[in-house]
Amino acid sequence: MSEIDMAVIKPEMMKPYIWLETSDGSIQQVEQEIAMYCPLICQEIIQKGMGSSKNCAICLPQRVSPATLSLILDYCHFHQVPGRSNKERKSYDEKFIRMDTKRLCELTSAADSLQLKPLVDLTSRALARIIEGKSPEEIREIFHLPDDLTEEEKLEPLKNTTDDPRIRLLNRLYAKKRKELKERERLKNVEAEEEHVDERSVDDLLSFINGNDGDPKGVKTSKNKKKNRRKKEQQQKNSSLKEASEVNKEVNGQNIRHQSAEADRIAETSNSHTEDVFAHREFDDGDIDDGIDPALKEKIDREVEDFARRLNSDWPERMQELLSSGQERKTILFTPNGNSFLRRNA
Amino acid sequence: MSSSKEAAAEERNWLDLPRDVLCTIFQKLGATEILTRAQGVCSVWRAISKEPLLWRTIDMRNLGDIGLDFHLLAMCHRAIDYSSGHLLHINVEYFGTDDLLHHITHSTSNLRSLRLACCYQISDEGLCEIAEKLPQLEELDISISNLTKDPLEAIGQCCPHLKTLKFNMEGYRRPHIECDEEAFAIAETMPGLHHLQLFGNKLTNEGLLAILDGCPLLESLDLRQCFNVNLAGSLGKRCAEQIKELRLPCDPTDDYPFEAEIDYGSLDEDYPSGISDIDFLSDDDYDYYEFSGGSDFSEYDDDHPDYYDHF
Structure with missing residues (x-):
């Protein structure tokens, strides 16, 4: 606190203790010197003269519960x-933030509402460490977050700012996948409509129920058809997964040895939750085949399929491994001139 | 009923964090983590990951795996898009290209610092072209590249606010090459420079003198692995007087992130007859050149025994 602020405090306000009221209505007495480490409380005392008695206790923000206030005061007391x-401070901070995620979230929220920036920074760093190296699914589980991203959002194309043919191919791949999704959605709707609309007369239905003249295997047949179709789809899916994990070959003269989160999207079905690596840009699905000569379209499709096959599907795992290894990792790398090594302290 | 309330509260805890707090957490995560993980969690996080102020600094380090270059390049393009003109600092390792530089300068004209490490795909022309679009640049770090003096001249002419320059190379003694072009370019075009690192540069005393004359505001100078510089005598004295923080050619390289002092081939390869440049050195020079102990400042040490206390 600055000297100017101190000068504003009247002698009668310089009490060793102040009164604070938490969100549940409970009032507690706290050492003024400690409490004033929080800018919000400091303002209340200096500007409004609050907290001097139980009757004019400082009302703390909604997010400050008695439990979190106790933690915050411990932190202030030390610092x-x-x-x-x-x-010493570092050592204390490290021990201080050893708590479960729920409490850490509450503490972050409370510290923010009290404008206690050093503590917000500390808890934010701790929360960031929890998030690091985890997949979106794991993060959702830890923090009880909804899985509310659409498939469209997971298949966004990348703006082709470079002339990299791989980006063009990826965009085609994405567009193709999006088209498939739309097609599937359309078929689903049509199927649903078909199921709901039954144009048979009551007599026909009765005779069917009684087993007269009707084909009792009618429904069963359609079920079997569906089963077969599902089987076929499953086989196709498995084969595409196999293809996606094949070893890479040359694409436009460049050996794509690296793996791609996109490949997962290509290979897996649409309900897979993969990393969203690319930016949304104006990219018309119609770009794929509208007004294209069928022979050329076939060639492009083949190229896209080939590209999908060449991308390995374990890139996210490798990325995770690299990221989680963090500071300890030292890698050695050839420079392009081929005659020297570089050491990286990642 | 109470248990469902508790569950709701538990769910609410995280999502109820104010947007600026979530931004603080995301900043501590870093660009790669945001783009590969956090962004795919939920719509709230996705929205925050697109917050332009979150992308004022983009630190895209490749952890040494060439295979990730394409993905990092793609992610970097996306991060630049998200910054919506708020980008101030960017660090690119290994995967930088001329196209990426164009994208950066197309996105913002307020860039304050640019670091390009081991970006062999960036050309002189590429950097020269974007120089005029970096009027606010204060810090430039080009470590281990194929770049020459040309982009340095362009940057010097177009970036009047440039205060820090790092133009680092791989340090080696052999083959013996002398080149003052970069030093002269710096001296002629960067009078406002405060901090200069020329790790492994091939400049000679002549180039160093030009820098001392051309950059009067220079406070720190890193000449580690600059084996053509001999700081004995008056030049060493001048450096000591003019520069507050000086790193000498043979100083330790522990804090340098890349490999230091690499010899390309043996002496016999460079000098088939078995005679090396060391054979042509005088006794005094030999003392400095061969042994990296403390003879660099022999003349100066006698007068000022406490010289090293400055550092």
Whole structure:
């Protein structure tokens, strides 16, 4: 707190204790020096003269519960003592944030509402560490978050800012996948309509129920058809997965040895939750085949399929491995001139 | 009933964090984590990951795996798009291209710092072309590249606010090459420079003198692995007087992130007759050149025994 602020405090306000009211209505007495480490409380005391008695207790924000207030005051108590070394503070902070995720979230929220920036930074870093290296599914599970991203959002194309043929192919792949999704959706709707509309007369239905003249296997047949269709789809899916994990070959003279999150999207069915790596740009699905000579279209399709096959599907795992290895990882790499090594301290 | 309330509260906890707090958390995650993980979690996180202020700094480090270049390049393009002109600092390792530079300068004209490490696909022409679109640039770091003096000249002429330059190469003694072109380019076009790192540069005393004359505001100078510089005598004295923080050619390289002092081939390869440049050095020079102990400042040490206390 600055000297100017201190000068504003009247002698009668300089009390060793102040009163704070938490979100549940409970009031507690706290050492003024400690509480004033929080900018919000400091403002209330200096500007409004609040907290001097139980009757005019400082009302803390909604997000500050008695439990989190207790934690915050512990933090303030340690940090407001002058003369502590950085090493001591660091050590204290590390121990302080060892708590479950739920409490850490509550603490972050409370610290933010009290404008206690150092604590917000500390807890934010701790939460970031929890998130690091985890898949979107794991993150959703930890923080109870909804899985509300659409398939469209997961298949966004990349703006082709470079002339990289791989990006063009990826965009084609995405567009193709989106088209398939739309087609599937359309078929589903048509199927649903077909199921609902039954144009048979009551007499026909009765005779069918009684087993007269009707084909009792009628429904069963359609079921079997569906089963067969599903089997076929499953086989196709498996074969495409196999293709996607095949070893890479040359694409436009470049050996794509790396793996791709996109390949997962290509290979897996539309309900897979994969990393969203590319930016949304104006990319018309019609780009794929509208006004294209059938022979050329076939060639492009083959090229796209080939590209999908060449991309391996374990890139996210490798990326995760690289990211999680963090600071300890040292890699050695050839430079393009081929005669020297570079050391990277990643 | 109470249990469902608790469950709802538990779910609410995280999503109820204010947007600016979530932004703080995302900033601590870093660009790659946001683009490969956080963005795919839910719509709220997705929206936050597109927050332009989150992308004022883009730090895209390749952890040494060439295979990831294409993906990092794609992610970097996306991050630049998200920044919507708010981009101030960018760090690119290994995967930088001329196209990427164009995308950066097309997106913002307020870039303050640019770091390009091991970006062999970036050409002189590419960097020269974008130089005039970086009027606010204060810090440029080009480490291990194929670039020459040309982009340095262009940057010097177009970036009047440039205060920090790192133009680092691989340090090696053999083959013995001398080149002052970069040093002269810096001296002629960057008078406002405060900090200069020329790790492994081939400049000679002449180039160093030009820098000291041309950059009067220079506070720190890193000449580690600049084996053609001999700081004995008056030049060393001048460096000590003019530069607050000086790193000498043979100083430790522990804090340098790349491999230091690489010899390309043995002496016999460079000098088939078995005679090397060391054979042609005088006794005084030999002392400096061969042994990296403390003879660099021999003349100066006698007068000022506490010289090294400055550093």
